[in-house]
Amino acid sequence: MAYFLFRRTLGFVLTLLAVSVVVFAVMNVLPGDPALTILGMDASEDALAALREQLGLNAPLVTRYVSWVWNALQGDFGISHSFRVPVSELISERLPMTISLAVAGMLVTLVLALSLGITAAAQHGRAGDWGVMFLSQLGIAVPAFWLSILLVMLFAVKLRWLPPGGFAGWDDPVAALRSLILPTVALALVQSAVLARVTRSSALEVMRQDFVRTARASGLSHRRILWRHVLPNALVPIVTIVGMQFAALVTGTIVIENVFYLPGLGRLIFQSIANRDLPTVQALVMLFAAIVVTANFVVDLLYVVIDPRLKARA
Amino acid sequence: MRRLPANFLLGAVLVSLVVGVAALSLIWTPHDPQTMSISTKFAPPSAEHWLGTDQLGRDVVAQLMAAARNSMTVALVAVLLGGSIGVALGLLASALGGWVEDGVMRLADLGFAFPALLFAIMLAAVFGPSLTNAVLAISFINIPIFARVTRASANQIWTRDYVAAARAAGRGRFAISRDHILPNIAAAIIVQATIEFAVAILAEAALSYLGLGAQPPASSWGRMLSEAQTLMYLAPQLAIYPGLCIVVAVLGFGLLGDGLRDITDPRLARAR
Amino acid sequence: MIELSNLSVHFGHAAALRDANLVIERGDRLGVVGESGSGKTLLALCLMGMAPDSARLTGQLSIDGQDMARAAERDWQRLRSRWVAMVFQEPMAALNPLRRVGDTVIEPMLLHDGLTRRAARDRALSLFEEVGIPDPDRRLRQFPHEMSGGQRQRVLIALALACNPMLLIADEPTTALDANVALRITDLLQRLAREREMALVFISHDLAAVARATEDIVVMYAGDMVERGRTAAVLGAPVHPYTKGLLGARPDVGVAGRNADGKRRRLPTIPGSVPPLQGLPEGCRFAGRCPVELPQCATQRPAFTQTEVARGAACHLLTEARHD
Ligand SMILES: Nc1ncnc2c1ncn2[C@@H]1O[C@H](COP(=O)(O)OP(=O)(O)OP(=O)(O)O)[C@@H](O)[C@H]1O
Ligand code: SF4
Numbered sequence: 050m051a052y053f054l055f056r057r058t059l060g061f062v063l064t065l066l067a068v069s070v071v072v073f074a075v076m077n078v079l080p081g082d083p084a085l086t087i088l089g090m091d092a093s094e095d096a097l098a099a100l101r102e103q104l105g106l107n108a109p110l111v112t113r114y115v116s117w118v119w120n121a122l123q124g125d126f127g128i129s130h131s132f133r134v135p136v137s138e139l140i141s142e143r144l145p146m147t148i149s150l151a152v153a154g155m156l157v158t159l160v161l162a163l164s165l166g167i168t169a170a171a172q173h174g175r176a177g178d179w180g181v182m183f184l185s186q187l188g189i190a191v192p193a194f195w196l197s198i199l200l201v202m203l204f205a206v207k208l209r210w211l212p213p214g215g216f217a218g219w220d221d222p223v224a225a226l227r228s229l230i231l232p233t234v235a236l237a238l239v240q241s242a243v244l245a246r247v248t249r250s251s252a253l254e255v256m257r258q259d260f261v262r263t264a265r266a267s268g269l270s271h272r273r274i275l276w277r278h279v280l281p282n283a284l285v286p287i288v289t290i291v292g293m294q295f296a297a298l299v300t301g302t303i304v305i306e307n308v309f310y311l312p313g314l315g316r317l318i319f320q321s322i323a324n325r326d327l328p329t330v331q332a333l334v335m336l337f338a339a340i341v342v343t344a345n346f347v348v349d350l351l352y353v354v355i356d357p358r359l360k361a362r363a
Numbered sequence: 364m365r366r367l368p369a370n371f372l373l374g375a376v377l378v379s380l381v382v383g384v385a386a387l388s389l390i391w392t393p394h395d396p397q398t399m400s401i402s403t404k405f406a407p408p409s410a411e412h413w414l415g416t417d418q419l420g421r422d423v424v425a426q427l428m429a430a431a432r433n434s435m436t437v438a439l440v441a442v443l444l445g446g447s448i449g450v451a452l453g454l455l456a457s458a459l460g461g462w463v464e465d466g467v468m469r470l471a472d473l474g475f476a477f478p479a480l481l482f483a484i485m486l487a488a489v490f491g492p493s494l495t496n497a498v499l500a501i502s503f504i505n506i507p508i509f510a511r512v513t514r515a516s517a518n519q520i521w522t523r524d525y526v527a528a529a530r531a532a533g534r535g536r537f538a539i540s541r542d543h544i545l546p547n548i549a550a551a552i553i554v555q556a557t558i559e560f561a562v563a564i565l566a567e568a569a570l571s572y573l574g575l576g577a578q579p580p581a582s583s584w585g586r587m588l589s590e591a592q593t594l595m596y597l598a599p600q601l602a603i604y605p606g607l608c609i610v611v612a613v614l615g616f617g618l619l620g621d622g623l624r625d626i627t628d629p630r631l632a633r634a635r
Numbered sequence: 636m637i638e639l640s641n642l643s644v645h646f647g648h649a650a651a652l653r654d655a656n657l658v659i660e661r662g663d664r665l666g667v668v669g670e671s672g673s674g675k676t677l678l679a680l681c682l683m684g685m686a687p688d689s690a691r692l693t694g695q696l697s698i699d700g701q702d703m704a705r706a707a708e709r710d711w712q713r714l715r716s717r718w719v720a721m722v723f724q725e726p727m728a729a730l731n732p733l734r735r736v737g738d739t740v741i742e743p744m745l746l747h748d749g750l751t752r753r754a755a756r757d758r759a760l761s762l763f764e765e766v767g768i769p770d771p772d773r774r775l776r777q778f779p780h781e782m783s784g785g786q787r788q789r790v791l792i793a794l795a796l797a798c799n800p801m802l803l804i805a806d807e808p809t810t811a812l813d814a815n816v817a818l819r820i821t822d823l824l825q826r827l828a829r830e831r832e833m834a835l836v837f838i839s840h841d842l843a844a845v846a847r848a849t850e851d852i853v854v855m856y857a858g859d860m861v862e863r864g865r866t867a868a869v870l871g872a873p874v875h876p877y878t879k880g881l882l883g884a885r886p887d888v889g890v891a892g893r894n895a896d897g898k899r900r901r902l903p904t905i906p907g908s909v910p911p912l913q914g915l916p917e918g919c920r921f922a923g924r925c926p927v928e929l930p931q932c933a934t935q936r937p938a939f940t941q942t943e944v945a946r947g948a949a950c951h952l953l954t955e956a957r958h959d
């Protein structure tokens with residue numbers, strides 16, 4: 050167990066390091082001269098020199114990389130070129146927005162996907178199964194941003210039940226929640242399409258196993274067997290996909306924030322691209338990639354919690 | 364002859380439709396997709412403009428057709444580029460084994476940390492947004508996917524008797540990879556490519572919607588949607604057609620891929 | 636208590652169980668033997684209301700006076716555990732791997748008998764002792780993968796006994812276990828049935844085990860009950876050619892049912908094997924493989940003939956003998 054944890058943690062740290070190398074390389078080596086990228090072709094030589102000095106571009110690449118990582122570990126991502134405040138400040142201002150959206154999206158996704166997937170498996174080969182499979186096939190093909198636009202046109206423009214976008218902050222919690230409903234739904238519907246399929250096929254697999262017959266022979270109801278016996282056993286592949294989907298979910302929040310004008314990290318990234326604010330983009334890309342890698346790491350650990358057999362082996 | 368699965372047939376129909384329209388747009392569109400005409404902006408559907416015109420008086424059908432062509436081109440290039448690098452890496456990993464295999468697979472793991480959008484964001488920040496960057500980003504995420512599929516299928520073929528026979532006959536690893544391994548895993552790769560084609564269409568649309576892909580005046584379903592979003596009070600219909608096109612194209616390639624897998628690997632089909 | 640009359644099970648047009656007649660009273664211990672595919676498991680599943688969805692049942696199956704042959708799943712759920720319970724062949728996969736075995740065993744008690752968790756745990760403890768699981772307190776908290784095959788089979792037996800069923804069905808409960816363990820499980824089942832005055836249906840390929848555990852026996856072939864009677868009588872002096880074949884293949888009944896290499900021997904050493912359901916002869920289903928076949932056998936179905944009290948077989952030889 051300890052060895053397993055150690056190996057996994059080591060792998061996780063190494064992956065994070067490798068990711069940081071990639072991010073750093075793309076953002077610092079590819080452009081040739083980041084100062085030129087930031088200021089544009091018509092910048093004066095003086096301004097360029099000043100910016101190089103400010104960004105520490107005169108130091109060798111390796112030194113710059115090491116100090117970037119070192120500072121980042123202490124929560125210092127440098128100064129935003131366009132906002133002229135520390136990047137960490139920008140991030141901590143907007144992180145709650147993105148996290149609320151991601152967590153809400155994940156929760157709704159789980160509830161939707163698990164219930165649809167299990168229902169489909171229980172109805173295997175019958176109308177309910179076909180219905181769920183059809184919807185999920187469709188859901189996979191629908192882009193989240195288009196679904197968002199459709200939802201806005203229906204619920205905000207036509208019915209006027211919900212705001213079309215924007216976020217006024219948590220001072221008015223009801224208004225805040227209302228402005229999160231459509232983004233969450235848009236994020237979750239598309240995500241649950243994939244997950245519902247995985248849940249279904251994984252549940253079908255489990256339903257063929259002997260212990261399900263034992264449960265039935267003990268006089269348990271179908272419903273109880275499905276939720277108490279089949280679902281937990283179906284979770285291992287589901288959790289794998291959830292881990293992989295986290296990448297899609299993170300990407301999804303970036304898109305959705307831009308569709309609904311929500312002031313989160315996803316919006317910040319796009320503002321920074323428009324402003325050629327390389328330090329901020331670099332920090333945010335690293336942050337998002339780190340979230341994806343961390344999600345997969347957590348999934349690895351979750352297996353052990355879900356399945357006692359693995360604990361014995363690990 | 365076994366009956367073809369329904370998903371394959373439906374997928375084939377949808378794909379033919381989209382590819383057909385994209386091909387047709389090379390030689391004919393009802394109007395020039397870029398010609399503006401302020402006097403006829405927001406025209407309703409008519410014999411002249413089947414689906415009406417947009418805020419600049421451009422013909423919607425012509426734009427959708429041109430966008431289909433762009434979308435197919437992007438997906439094709441991205442899957443071919445990323446796919447061939449990925450397949451080559453996978454074959455290499457499988458043929459050499461040992462630390463090469465480990466290294467390639469670790470690299471593939473690393474690739475999974477970067478969704479296409481993150482990669483496109485980095486490229487856009489460095490080089491400015493462009494369709495080329497979008498294609499590169501989508502190609503990039505295809506590399507690890509194809510590398511994994513290729514290695515997994517190739518490893519199975521390496522255990523076959525005829526491969527052992529070829530090795531005993533003194534053939535080199537690369538020659539065997541080319542003559543025996545590749546032909547035998549082609550089906551799996553084609554299935555994967557079809558599915559990734561759908562993913563690429565979706566990715567291009569999203570990137571273009573966000574302004575990281577096709578730049579004006581190039582037509583793109585994603586870009587049409589981002590323009591339509593600002594007009595949804597005035598002309599909500601403009602936000603419908605491009606979305607439908609994306610769904611039809613993605614659904615088509617997705618179903619076709621599933622169907623192809625069912626045909627080439629009946630064992631899997633039964634398990635699902 | 637439990638009565639089958641002319642119970643048949645069809646898959647499409649093929650009858651996988653034909654006109655089964657059976658009465659099971661409290662305390663009965665009944666062995667069911669026959670080659671693979673003779674319908675033993677199917678019979679057991681019918682008694683549990685768990686025949687496959689594609690199966691079509693005809694005839695009567697009454698439990699406690701209620702006809703259950705066409706009853707709904709819901710009604711069966713009320714009978715399972717409290718009236719009928721079953722132990723399956725494969726103890727490795729028959730327990731939910733993610734649950735502590737104690738939780739699995741108390742679940743039906745909470746559900747059917749409305750026990751509190753504490754009361755259920757106490758009952759589970761005494762059940763574990765009853766089925767011979769040492770250190771039950773600790774075992775209750777273990778996961779299936781932490782137990783041996785024999786222990787798991789005992790857990791499954793405890794689970795089956797959770798709500799004091801009237802009938803316990805054991806479908807080849809020992810096939811997956813090694814010799815000594817198999818013997819002890821067989822004895823355990825026999826003892827439980829006697830002590831609890833519970834009926835036991837013991838399905839096995841192992842004639843020695845059946846001889847040890849049961850008082851009555853039914854011999855099945857291709858969905859037909861071809862011979863029945865007291866276990867000792869049938870195994871001691873079989874009348875049906877098929878039963879003779881089974882025993883002929885096993886001269887060592889009552890000794891140890893094993894080959895020299897210690898592996899259990901499977902029954903079918905009668906030449907050939909059970910044909911698929913669609914390929915069975917119209918008359919006696921054993922025709923074609925039977926060593927003493929009569930001219931009418933292939934076309935005429937032999938009636939079940941009583942030879943003594945509670946003893947009989949379905950074979951033309953018996954009626955022929957009378958005509959002589
Ligand atoms: N779902 C089903 N569909 C069609 N036929 C079935 C089905 N289930 C069982 N059968 C048939 O019913 C017959 C009886 O099978 P059963 O499993 O009861 O035999 P058995 O005596 O338990 O054999 P074994 O000793 O191998 O366990 C077989 O011929 C089988 O083909
Ligand atoms: S009825 Fe005929 S075929 Fe059947 S067992 Fe008796 S003798 Fe043999």
Ligand SMILES: [Mg+2]
Nearest residue numbers: 675676677806
């Ligand atoms: Mg059986």
